[in-house]
Amino acid sequence: MSTPNVQTIAILGAGQMGGGIAHVSAAGAYTVLLSDVTLERAEKGRFDIELRLGKAVEKGKLTAGQRAEILGRITPVEGLSRFAEADFVIEAANENEALKKSLFRQFDELCRPDIVLATNTSSIPITRIAAVTRRPERVIGMHFMNPVPVMKLVEIIRGLATSDATHETTLQVCARLDKTTVTSRDIGGFIVNRVLMPMINEAIYALYEGIGTATDIDTGMKLGTNQPMGPLELADFIGLDTCLAIMEVLQAGLGDSKYRPCPLLRQYVEAGWLGRKTGRGFHIYAKS
Numbered sequence: 001m002s003t004p005n006v007q008t009i010a011i012l013g014a015g016q017m018g019g020g021i022a023h024v025s026a027a028g029a030y031t032v033l034l035s036d037v038t039l040e041r042a043e044k045g046r047f048d049i050e051l052r053l054g055k056a057v058e059k060g061k062l063t064a065g066q067r068a069e070i071l072g073r074i075t076p077v078e079g080l081s082r083f084a085e086a087d088f089v090i091e092a093a094n095e096n097e098a099l100k101k102s103l104f105r106q107f108d109e110l111c112r113p114d115i116v117l118a119t120n121t122s123s124i125p126i127t128r129i130a131a132v133t134r135r136p137e138r139v140i141g142m143h144f145m146n147p148v149p150v151m152k153l154v155e156i157i158r159g160l161a162t163s164d165a166t167h168e169t170t171l172q173v174c175a176r177l178d179k180t181t182v183t184s185r186d187i188g189g190f191i192v193n194r195v196l197m198p199m200i201n202e203a204i205y206a207l208y209e210g211i212g213t214a215t216d217i218d219t220g221m222k223l224g225t226n227q228p229m230g231p232l233e234l235a236d237f238i239g240l241d242t243c244l245a246i247m248e249v250l251q252a253g254l255g256d257s258k259y260r261p262c263p264l265l266r267q268y269v270e271a272g273w274l275g276r277k278t279g280r281g282f283h284i285y286a287k288s
C-alpha cells in the first residue's frame with residue numbers, strides 16, 4: 001500500500017535533535033508540529049530555532065523574511081495532542097527503549113494508519129520498535145546527525161518488515177530536506193555508530209587509564225588523524241547519556257565484551273556531567 005503525500009510532519013521531542021529536525025523540515029517547506037512533554041519545552045525548542053535563524057540572518061545567510069517564513073511553519077504542541085493531523089512522524093525523544101516503545105504504541109493508536117512512523121534512534125533496533133505497532137511495514141529509522149542543520153547525512157535503517165513504499169517516502173522526505181542518505185541494515189549501531197562509538201569509548205578508556213589528558217587525547221586524534229573534533233569533545237557534543245545508552249545497546253545486542261562502556265563514562269553520567277548540554281563533560285563549557 002502506498003503512503004500519503006507528506007505535508008505535515010509531527011516531531012516528538014524538542015531537544016537538540018528534535019529541534020534541529022524541526023528546523024530543517026520547516027526550511028524544506030513542510031508544516032511542522034514540534035512536540036514535547038510540556039508546551040513550555042516545545043516552545044523552548046522553537047525559541048532555540050529562532051535564535052539559530054537569527055544568527056544566520058546576522059551572517060547574511062538568510063533574509064529576515066525567510067526566517068519569519070521558516071518559523072511560521074513551526075507550531076509547538078504539548079504531548080501527542082495533534083498527532084492525528086500528521087502525514088509523517090519523526091520521534092526524537094531520549095534514547096530509552098521502553099520510552100520509544102510506549103511512544104510508538106501511542107502513535108499507532110493516534111496517527112492515521114497509512115502514515116510512516118520514523119525514529120531518530122541512534123542504536124535501538126527498528127524491528128523491535130516496529131513490532132509494538134500494528135504497522136511494522138510503516139516504521140523506519142531516520143538517523144539524523146548532530147547538528148542537524150549542518151550535517152548532510154541521514155542514515156536510513158530498514159527494519160525487518162519495513163516496506164519499499166515506506167523506504168521510498170522517507171528518501172523523498174530526506175531529499176526535500178536537502179540531505180544525503182545511506183541505508184543500513186538493522187544490526188547493532190547501524191553503520192555510523194557501530195564504527196564511531198567504540199572509538200569514543202576507547203578514548204574515554206585512554207583518559208581513565210591516564211594515558212593522556214582530555215586535551216591531549218583530543219588534540220592527538222584531531223591533528224593525528226585529521227578529524228574536525230577530538231573524540232571526547234565529540235562525546236560531549238553528542239551527550240554522554242546518549243553515548244552510554246548506545247554502548248549499552250551495542251553490548252547487549254552484539255554480546256561482545258569489546259563493547260562494554262568505560263566505567264568513567266558511566267560515572268560522568270551518574271554525576272550529571274552530560275557534556276555541552278549541562279555545561280560539563282570531559283571539557284567545561286559556558287552554559288547556553
Ligand SMILES: NC(=O)c1ccc[n+]([C@@H]2O[C@H](COP(=O)([O-])OP(=O)(O)OC[C@H]3O[C@@H](n4cnc5c(N)ncnc54)[C@H](O)[C@@H]3O)[C@@H](O)[C@H]2O)c1
Pocket residue numbers: 012013014015016017018035036037041079092093094095096099103120121122123143144145146237238239242
Ligand atoms: N545527540 C546526538 O548527537 C544524537 C545524534 C543522532 C541521534 N540522536 C538520538 O536522538 C534522540 C534524541 O536525542 P537528543 O540529543 O535530542 O536528546 P535531548 O535530551 O536533547 O532531547 C530529548 C527530548 O525528548 C523529550 N521527551 C522525552 N520523553 C518525551 C515524551 N514522552 N513526549 C514528548 N517529549 C519527550 C525530552 O523532554 C527532551 O526535550 C535519541 O534517540 C538520540 O539517541 C542523538
